[in-house]
Amino acid sequence: MLEDHGETLRTYRQIAEDFGRLLERELGEQLISVVLYGSVGRGDAQLGSDIDMLLVVDAPSPDERKAVRERVGDLVFEFENSGLMEELFQQGRLVDLEYRLYTKEEAQRTHIFYLDLTQ
Template sequence: MMTKKRSLEKVQPLLEEFKRELRRIYGSRLKRLIVYGSYARGEASEGSDLDLLVVLDRVDDPLAERERLSDVILDLSLRYGIVVSVLVASEASLERPSPLFLNLKREGVTV
């Protein structure tokens, strides 16, 4: 098991590349990228997936937005050998009292 800092350092090149692609696709609609799950907690091990939340100014259809990113996600997963799991949400939806969003507030790391 790695520390939180080492977990994030390990995936930093992937995160930087993903952020570049997100900026290209969304421009100013992109508000932030949050790592959550085992990498955010410093508990990642070999085979752990990288859980990411893409936060946009607004999202009409989260599944359509996720599909829009599917080629980028697949490419990064294959090249870096890490399964990348992505959710897309709006800033406003993060205020909802869902277990996922409460957990994100507790352990998520904005990158």
């Protein structure tokens, strides 16, 4: 079971990296950017912290946006029920993987912070 801050942070970052690689593999060129933020991104995650990720994708049409949102939702479900997350669950640890999904256009309109994520 995870006990110390350093081990917790390493585990949470490993989960984020694994999920990022899964997204890269499954979404390919549609995936523009993956950003880890929140307590894990800052390096001060503790037991019970969630893993916050921002995803920027290239999906210009409404049909493409819908398809990629559904695909990412399916990937999150599959990911949370396998590998390290499943192992932690079996140990009685619940780790929430939270994500915000923006298209390139939404990221450019939403907040200046996101502009560099679309290049």
